[in-house]
Amino acid sequence: MGVGKLVVGPGPHIRDRDDVKTIMWWVVISLMPALIASVLFWGIRPLIMTLISVVVAVGSEYLFSKLFNLPIRIDDGSAVITGILLAFNVTPNAPWWIFAVGSFFAIVFGKMVFGGLGYNPVNPALAGRAFLMASWPVIMTADWIPANFLFKGPMGGIDGFTSATPLNVYKYNQLTIDQLKEALMPLFIGNVGGVLGETSAIALLIGAAILFYKKIISWRIPFTYIGTVFILAWIFQKSGAQFTKDFWVEPMFHVLAGGLILGAFFMATDMVTSPITPKGQIIFGVGLGVLTYLIRRLGGYPEGVSYSILLMNLTVPFLNKLTIPRIFGHKDKK
């Protein structure tokens, strides 16, 4: 007996197990701790809103692909990620249609019009959020609710904290070191007002740990991003505590408040919209940190994570070109 028809083709003849689907679904899993945390703080509403987002995201991708005869790839998980991240970027008590419209915009105009996964220049969820911010600024910023039960944190004691995000309060008030210090623990755990997915640092960090463990993200973008914000916040302290024993309090507040952790680990690291070269990734992270801090302190918004990421996304092709590594055996860069 002899061999039958043989497959011929170029090597390598074995491939790594990871494929696009596994990577994307692991990202979905890594977002679950934050989703669970939001349910703990706010009840069932965040879950329902997230589900609406996801269904609209996946549905829009399906319909778009059908309509324009593209391969249907809704099972790859990337639309699910966009849906979740969009929901995470909206305050949980916004009306349901805000989530639906945002998701639809994110998928259709943030991703599919460019050719789908892999071709989008900016993070689709952030494009969706930018669209919502521009169209319904009042709903998107005014309706913050405090985390209602479980923990009754000290933030509640400061005037305004119950109806505004910590960064908002920070921006328009001169907080004392003690007030900032008191805020750190609630920020870390998450019982403060804010958008759906960003409030609980600990839950996000558990998710980030999953991404590191699965080698889906590297340290380069998130650490340089957060590190840059920390250093700038230390140098330019509002509270003037640079050289006291409390020098770390305000920088830490910047790290934990707002969307920095969500943005640094889950959105800035989006593969499609971040540089592929190691040096490019580091410059990307530093650039994000500088922009975020500038917006927080000098810009028109209390928070700058999503706009920083959108802006830096646009620099990616340039950063890649700028940071082409030295090839082995070459003296200089080509």
Add this chain to the structure above:
Amino acid sequence: MEVIIKKNNFKGGVHPPEYKYFTEHKSIENFPLPEKVYLLLQQHIGAPAKPIVKVGDKVRTGELIAEASGFISANIHASISGEVTGFKEFIVPFGAKVQAIEITSDGEDNWVELDKREWQRLSPKEIIELVKEKGIVGMGGATFPTHVKLSPPPEKKIDTLIINGVECEPYLTADHRLMLEEADKIIDGIKILMYVLGVDKAYIGVEANKMDAIEHLIEKTANDPIEVVALEVKYPQGAEKQLIYAITKREVPSGGLPADVGVVVQNVATAKAIYDAVVEDIPLIERITTVTGSIVKNPTNYRIRVGTLISSILDTVGVEYENIAKLIMGGPMMGLTLYTDNFPLLKANNGILVLSKDEVKREEEYPCISCGRCVDVCPMNLLPTMIASSYRKKEIKLAEKLGALDCIECGSCSYICPAKIPLAQQIKLAKKRIITLKKKAKS
């Protein structure tokens, strides 16, 4: 024995599953004498050999049957005794048609007379002549005629010899077993090489998944200026440029040769073949080959005569024929697929790997998601996805600018790519295109 394992030897690399357990503890066995052999006239880089026998001629084992034509070419010897019964054309995996001499065995294995010699009495020139005469080629896969490597241009001062015992391809254990079972011959071969090249220092690089071989070689070389270097397990540790860098920290310049940094690299099996040729007078007519795979009933390290048909090798080891999807000459990373098992064993064929239908899945190709994994693993520090995409867009100039010609075709980028894009293949095609365009521009 305390062995220090050298780490961080080169940038990038991948860790495919090793699958060496099928054969790593199995001693080398002699493959039964084949009834027929087909000796391809081109088993090496360079010009094909010219046959000097005709149909009907009787030949003895070890007899010269085809002569090298030109400097970069190699002699071919009869690997069995018998009668020349024809010339047959084979299509080699990279597409070309190559003539082969068919010898039908007389069952005697009647050898030519062998004149044993002491290599110490020979001049380097005489040794190089012997290496050439006995048809020695690089046995690690590249099949570069060895006498060429031993005759570097006089302006290149060679100070280091590196023996490649890395065997970083998964599944393969031929070199591993050779180092365990024929260390003395390898070491004598190394001494001959050192003498010819006039170097006083040699290294044997071995991946740290072969600790038994490393310890064995350390013991055997205790009194010689030969250092055994245990290298971290990482593919492609055995690639020439990466191996040289790991051991000497010298970077072979782009477009250059190891000789440009004073190094000559030879495979362990080549060192052993050099010993055979110079001391025992035996031409290169057999080699150790790992015949392996999950659907091979009896995976074995065989000592096989060159020219034996792969079909008869598969029959001997036993294969689930109905489950074969790929038949590979060499390892799973850089090996070449055969479209038929009616193909003869070549001098450089260190493995025959059978992959099953379960192991060869057609994976859906995705658009690049710019994850950058290919960039992280590229041992040449290239941007594989950018080169491949510039090839797809027919921007050949850009592909060249991005260093396509520096690609060593190790396949790490394709291996790691989660979008399953055949990056290495596209870069290879880009290289071909660049070279064609350059030739056109010249003429």
